[in-house]
Amino acid sequence: MTLTAAPTTPHGGPGLPQVRRLATAIPGPRSAEILQRKAAAVPAGVGHTVPIAAVAAGGGVVVDADGNSLIDLGSGIAVTTVGSAHPKVVEAIAAQAAQFTHTCFMISPYESYIAVAEVLNRLTPGDHEKKTALFNSGAEAVENAVKIARKHTGRPAVVAFDHGYHGRTNLTMALTAKSMPYKSGFGPFAPEIYRAPASYPLRDGLTGPEAAARTLSLIEKQIGAENLAAVVIEPIQGEGGFIVPADGFLPAVADWCRDNDVVFIADEVQSGFARTGAMFASELFGIVPDLVTTAKGIAGGMPLAAVTGRADIMDAAHAGGLGGTYGGNPVACAAALAALDAFENDGLIERAQQIERVLVDRLGALAAADDRIGEVRGRGAMMAVEFVDPAAGAPDAALTGAVAKACLADGVIVLTCGTYGNVIRFLPPLSIPDALLHEGIDVVASALAAR
Structure with a gap:
């Protein structure tokens, strides 16, 4: 089932569709099979955040072995900043x-x-x-x-x-x-x-x-x-x-x-x-x-x-x-x-500044409406929200983990961080289309509202 559509991009193979698509639950059967092989062949100390087996990526998506297309708000921890499989x-x-x-x-x-x-x-x-x-x-x-x-x-x-x-x-x-x-x-x-x-x-x-x-x-x-x-x-x-x-x-x-x-x-x-x-x-x-x-x-x-x-x-x-x-x-x-x-x-510094404006506006609006967000901070396409107990201001790692897990189940890759485990970071590739970026934040907002 296709959840949304956006323009295609030349990154990540010829015209990789820029869509969030859930063909199966996460993980799907093929990814689950590959992850079972990982458990048998790779030490337990080499963990993973997202329970999928990636087969393609580019623009603002990662596609898994089951045909699921997830919005990428992590860039492989800030690595694929220019976009995965950038043509140059x-x-x-x-x-x-x-x-x-x-x-x-x-x-x-x-x-x-x-x-x-x-x-x-x-x-x-x-x-x-x-x-x-x-x-x-x-x-x-x-x-x-x-x-x-x-x-x-x-x-x-x-x-x-x-x-x-x-x-x-x-x-x-x-x-x-x-x-x-x-x-x-x-x-x-x-x-x-x-x-x-x-x-x-x-x-x-x-x-x-x-x-x-x-x-x-x-x-x-x-x-x-x-x-x-x-x-x-x-x-x-x-x-x-x-x-x-x-x-x-x-x-x-x-x-x-x-x-x-x-x-x-x-x-x-x-x-x-x-x-x-x-x-x-x-x-x-x-x-x-x-x-x-x-x-x-x-x-x-x-x-x-x-x-x-x-x-x-x-x-x-x-x-x-x-x-x-x-x-x-x-x-x-x-x-x-x-x-x-x-x-x-290629105007990527300016693109990071554009992404910052989107993230500040959208995440700032979430923070204004939900006092469990203690702070929105960062610069450019390196932004984060810190979740807290609104009564004491103490870090709320449980809420952070629950929101991140719900986002992944709904087709959006987000990464947590922070000394106290209570921060979600936003590291989209600079090649992400605006529509996909907004949709990713919509999913985060829905995941937070449901908790």
């Missing part, structure tokens, strides 16, 4: 794969790696001289940024923040704040990692300068600037709940780092590449990081990540100290060049 990306991948798929850049370099570095050096905040190293994942990028900062400063300590998420490697688990499911039982973790309070306006009630003063006082008293190599922070915290810091917080922390020769690392893995209505979220707060880590949306779905930063800092590592067998794979680099071209030249 598909063409670039095919052309490069026909030439060669691997040589290892550390063995025999190739031009596409260098071209990606040149684009990132130009696009990231600041007009200073920069250099870029490429890796495979956001966690790998963060880990290498810390390595570079420690080598540059000769200091061991690193500060991360409450509600922060940086990855699943040993070092990035140490940087990550949330225990379950990311850290519990996996220690001991890398040493010399310290945690400071971040700005969380809904819960701390502090202005940006007040929150910064609290944070910097703790750093100075408990760690000491002379021991600190780097501060690592997401300009808008992702897994922690899409927390937007109060105005003035990030500039104050960045200024303190500059004054004390501490490397300021902006983790833009989730917030980068037009996602927030700017090429990088750092721009929204007027900060110029020393190092920027990127991944997710960088290559239209291909695995690629980067550390970009001040040339003198990036050059601190000795020859052979940075790299990896697959880092900057040529097929991923070709995809990245196509995706970066789309971000710059």
